[in-house]
Amino acid sequence: xxxxxxxxxxxxxxxxxxxxxxMLVGVGVLTLPRSVxxxxxxxxxxxxxxxxxxxxxxxxxxxxxxxxxxxxxxFLDYSVSLVGRPVTYLIxxxxxxxxLGFCSFETRAIANISKQYLxxxxxxxxxxxxxxxxxxxxxxxxxxxxxxxxxxxxxxxLIMIVIVVCFGYRWFEFExxxxxxxxxxxxxxxxxxxxxxxxxGFEIILYYIVFMERPEKAPKAVMSGIALTVFVYLVIYQLxxxxxxxxxxxxxxxxxxxxxxxxxxxxxxxxxxxxxxxVIWIMTIYNTAAMGFDLANECLSFLFKNLSKRYRLLIIxxxxxxICMAAGDMSEFATLGNIISYLxxxxxxxxxxxxxxxxxxxxxxxxxxxxxx
Numbered sequence: 001x002x003x004x005x006x007x008x009x010x011x012x013x014x015x016x017x018x019x020x021x022x023m024l025v026g027v028g029v030l031t032l033p034r035s036v037x038x039x040x041x042x043x044x045x046x047x048x049x050x051x052x053x054x055x056x057x058x059x060x061x062x063x064x065x066x067x068x069x070x071x072x073x074x075f076l077d078y079s080v081s082l083v084g085r086p087v088t089y090l091i092x093x094x095x096x097x098x099x100l101g102f103c104s105f106e107t108r109a110i111a112n113i114s115k116q117y118l119x120x121x122x123x124x125x126x127x128x129x130x131x132x133x134x135x136x137x138x139x140x141x142x143x144x145x146x147x148x149x150x151x152x153x154x155x156x157x158l159i160m161i162v163i164v165v166c167f168g169y170r171w172f173e174f175e176x177x178x179x180x181x182x183x184x185x186x187x188x189x190x191x192x193x194x195x196x197x198x199x200x201g202f203e204i205i206l207y208y209i210v211f212m213e214r215p216e217k218a219p220k221a222v223m224s225g226i227a228l229t230v231f232v233y234l235v236i237y238q239l240x241x242x243x244x245x246x247x248x249x250x251x252x253x254x255x256x257x258x259x260x261x262x263x264x265x266x267x268x269x270x271x272x273x274x275x276x277x278x279v280i281w282i283m284t285i286y287n288t289a290a291m292g293f294d295l296a297n298e299c300l301s302f303l304f305k306n307l308s309k310r311y312r313l314l315i316i317x318x319x320x321x322x323i324c325m326a327a328g329d330m331s332e333f334a335t336l337g338n339i340i341s342y343l344x345x346x347x348x349x350x351x352x353x354x355x356x357x358x359x360x361x362x363x364x365x366x367x368x369x370x371x372x373x
């Protein structure tokens with residue numbers, strides 16, 4: 001069957017890998033150097049990043065195997081065939097809570113950053129409301145078209161990172177990386193936990209694999225996306241520590257944006273590079289929030305099949321706004337992020353992996369019954 005509209009064409013493995021990167025490289029890269037520097041000394045956070053990346057690669061491979069095993073069926077329908085509808089309702093409710101919370105977290109984060117760097121006189125409530133309305137507008141259209149925004153925006157984000165790295169090394173001081181290997185194993189583990197939180201999001205493959213041209217290549221797309229994200233995190237972390245030092249990174253809320261503020265082009269033909277950097281980064285955060293909102297809508301459609309998409313969006317939007325406004329200060333905002341991370345690990349990683357193991361045993365049991373017959 002010939003596909004007439006480009007927006008409805010299946011996604012290639014490369015495009016799905018870019019989608020994974022867009023989901024992972026959101027708000028996390030703006031705060032990761034501070035989070036890691038809080039628990040590690042000098043440049044030892046690179047160990048935490050690599051170890052967390054290894055864990056994420058393994059978990060991503062397992063989760064993508066679940067998606068491949070589901071085939072052309074939606075993930076929740078596959079779950080019904082394994083554990084029944086009541087248990088799948090619980091899984092759908094947990095994943096709905098996770099994706100809804102994820103969208104709310106991204107919305108509040110972009111509102112906080114926008115107020116600090118762009119709209120210092122605009123209340124956070126207004127910024128969040130406008131952002132959610134734009135997200136709703138994007139999600140109300142084609143799902144395939146929404147995914148292709150990642151292919152459109154991600155190259156610009158990667159170009160921004162390359163510019164920051166190339167021009168940032170002027171102020172890089174190798175002495176800030178010393179001494180080496182002085183962090184305790186506990187500090188490495190705590191830093192590793194923070195990095196793992198920033199690498200959550202690859203579980204979207206469970207739902208978006210149905211848009212792939214070659215679903216069997218999903219593990220390759222997921223692992224390449226995670227690997228590129230880990231590389232970006234490692235480069236940004238090294239640059240932040242080399243310029244601001246470990247102590248400086250600990251005391252800067254958004255080290256990556258402050259790093260962009262240090263960029264100066266020869267001849268001063270372009271000033272306030274951080275504004276352009278942040279505007280470009282809004283594109284990625286928008287994609288991330290929109291995908292979270294879209295998947296919350298998918299989970300809700302499974303729970304309430306009779307609700308049309310319009311009514312589902314009208315239900316989700318105010319709830320997302322209330323959640324993002326629930327955090328009063330940075331401490332409560334961090335607590336919200338931790339809760340969402342725990343939900344992601346439970347509903348997006350542990351439960352799908354459990355289904356993979358259960359499905360394997362069920363298949364083995366049927367094979368044994370067939371041999372006996």
